[in-house]
Amino acid sequence: MSTSDRGRAFESSANASTDGARVRIFDTTLRDGEQSPGCSMSPQQKLVMARALDELGVDVIETGFPASSQSDREAAAMIARELREPTLCVLSRCLPADIEASARALEGSAKPRLHLFLSTSPLHREHKLRMSKQQVLDAIATNVAHARRLVDDVEFSPEDGIRTEHDFLAEACAVAIANGASTINVPDTLGYTTPQEIRALFEFLISTVPGARDVVFSAHCHNDLGMAVANSLAAIEGGARQVECTINGIGERAGNCALEELVMALKVRNAWFEADTGIDTQRLLPTSQLLTRLIGMPVQRNKAIVGANAFAHESGIHQHGMLRHRGTYEIMRPEDVGWPDSQMVLGRHSGRAAVAHRLRALGYTLEDEQLDQVFADFKTLCEQQRVIDDGDLEALMHGDTRGEGFRLASMTVSDRGQRASAQVELSDPDGKRVSESALGDGPVDALFAALSAATGVKLTLESYQVHSVGIGADARGEANLSVRCDDGSGDSRGYEGTGTSRDIIEASALAWLDIANRVLRARRNADADVVAA
Ligand code: KIV
Ligand code: ZN
Numbered sequence: 001m002s003t004s005d006r007g008r009a010f011e012s013s014a015n016a017s018t019d020g021a022r023v024r025i026f027d028t029t030l031r032d033g034e035q036s037p038g039c040s041m042s043p044q045q046k047l048v049m050a051r052a053l054d055e056l057g058v059d060v061i062e063t064g065f066p067a068s069s070q071s072d073r074e075a076a077a078m079i080a081r082e083l084r085e086p087t088l089c090v091l092s093r094c095l096p097a098d099i100e101a102s103a104r105a106l107e108g109s110a111k112p113r114l115h116l117f118l119s120t121s122p123l124h125r126e127h128k129l130r131m132s133k134q135q136v137l138d139a140i141a142t143n144v145a146h147a148r149r150l151v152d153d154v155e156f157s158p159e160d161g162i163r164t165e166h167d168f169l170a171e172a173c174a175v176a177i178a179n180g181a182s183t184i185n186v187p188d189t190l191g192y193t194t195p196q197e198i199r200a201l202f203e204f205l206i207s208t209v210p211g212a213r214d215v216v217f218s219a220h221c222h223n224d225l226g227m228a229v230a231n232s233l234a235a236i237e238g239g240a241r242q243v244e245c246t247i248n249g250i251g252e253r254a255g256n257c258a259l260e261e262l263v264m265a266l267k268v269r270n271a272w273f274e275a276d277t278g279i280d281t282q283r284l285l286p287t288s289q290l291l292t293r294l295i296g297m298p299v300q301r302n303k304a305i306v307g308a309n310a311f312a313h314e315s316g317i318h319q320h321g322m323l324r325h326r327g328t329y330e331i332m333r334p335e336d337v338g339w340p341d342s343q344m345v346l347g348r349h350s351g352r353a354a355v356a357h358r359l360r361a362l363g364y365t366l367e368d369e370q371l372d373q374v375f376a377d378f379k380t381l382c383e384q385q386r387v388i389d390d391g392d393l394e395a396l397m398h399g400d401t402r403g404e405g406f407r408l409a410s411m412t413v414s415d416r417g418q419r420a421s422a423q424v425e426l427s428d429p430d431g432k433r434v435s436e437s438a439l440g441d442g443p444v445d446a447l448f449a450a451l452s453a454a455t456g457v458k459l460t461l462e463s464y465q466v467h468s469v470g471i472g473a474d475a476r477g478e479a480n481l482s483v484r485c486d487d488g489s490g491d492s493r494g495y496e497g498t499g500t501s502r503d504i505i506e507a508s509a510l511a512w513l514d515i516a517n518r519v520l521r522a523r524r525n526a527d528a529d530v531v532a533a
């Protein structure tokens with residue numbers, strides 16, 4: 001889909017009706033998202049992310065807060081020089097120096113926007129700004145007018161708008177509009193509101209603020225009570241025609257409204273909301289995964305739309321339903337958000353039908369008796385292993401068992417010299433001892449290199465996560481690895497492995513060996529098939 005096909009042209013009367021309304025997606029991953037702990041990006045990384053957001057079809061990209069750092073100024077300027085299609089926006093306090101720094105950072109941009117904010121709530125007025133209501137109104141008037149002299153497109157946000165007296169909030173919005181703001185963004189800065197409340201607030205503002213029908217009202221919801229997406233949807237019902245959100249919902253504290261969730265809610269429940277976005281939804285997963293790689297912050301497995309479990313089914317009843325009709329347990333198609341397909345995860349909860357189905361896909365059509373035997377072996381294997389993959393099923397078909405692999409006898413890891421070193425001793429499938437040592441860029445890198453030398457298996461690490469399972473004296477470390485491994489024909493196959501131990505380095509070694517043993521078993525079975533043929 002080309003960028004122009006995505007239809008970034010907006011309806012002219014922004015708040016006129018909800019019939020087939022066009023909701024603008026304002027992405028603030030690079031500003032509100034990036035300013036939260038663990039999410040910072042270099043200017044080059046921001047540029048890479050901005051290109052992906054453009055591809056995704058967002059209408060506005062907020063690229064940073066130029067007055068806050070040199071890095072933000074550089075990133076905003078680099079993006080402004082390159083991207084022509086989306087509106088590029090930067091944030092400023094209501095201070096002339098901030099506004100001028102912002103305007104400079106946007107020089108050369110095809111569609112620049114200045115975004116000004118000033119707190120309006122009583123708590124912020126008294127404790128943060130130490131300003132009276134009149135001083136706040138005057139500052140909005142002067143600074144919005146100043147911004148408008150520099151750039152045509154100006155957005156104003158009354159910070160902590162949700163906790164502001166409604167009459168004063170309406171007055172602040174009216175002053176911003178009278179001085180040239182064409183977008184009024186109402187932030188739920190603290191993630192405090194509820195759907196009913198924010199919907200009523202938007203209805204109130206749009207029906208009472210002078211000039212409201214000539215501008216775009218926007219929602220900016222934080223997720224402190226887990227309601228950012230629900231509140232943004234309710235704001236749309238109340239007349240908002242722009243939503244500010246971030247990829248994976250990153251942002252201050254509990255984050256911002258998650259773009260992927262909001263967009264899919266509007267798409268899947270289009271008959272209810274009667275509102276569309278210009279997002280190319282098939283780009284949602286790749287964009288989410290790009291952000292994860294850039295900032296190193298994975299999303300939880302059960303995260304809506306982009307989590308690993310979002311389209312994965314393990315329970316027998318669900319798998320059986322899915323095999324008959326995918327609509328039984330899916331409300332959207334995984335392909336529509338960028339996943340290749342639904343995933344039938346075979347594990348302890350899976351039934352015979354799903355195992356038989358997967359075996360048929362692998363080329364094995366079994367008689368009932370044979371299937372009984374394989375299914376019984378499958379259940380036994382599930383007692384030792386959480387997930388059974390295709391390699392494991394092949395092994396079951398060949399009567400191969402999990403016990404025959406490399407086992408960890410001992411290991412030492414040291415991180416004292418210039419490079420970390422690791423030494424491992426394994427017992428091989430014939431019971432012989434094998435020892436190897438290796439250096440690496442850190443203890444885990446050295447450990448995996450030593451294991452690779454000892455087993456002859458080369459794995460390319462895609463993700464590595466360690467977390468604690470259990471509490472107190474019973475706590476154990478669990479390591480989860482995702483890798484790719486060349487299957488010998490030039491193709492590579494993905495594997496996931498888990499290891500648990502009181503020591504997280506040992507848990508990592510066990511996870512690595514779990515995968516290596518499955519790779520070796522798959523190779524043995526492939527060789528046996530060649531001999532049999
Ligand atoms: O949450 C907030 O209030 C903000 C504003 C600066 C828009 O991010
Ligand atoms: Zn915010």
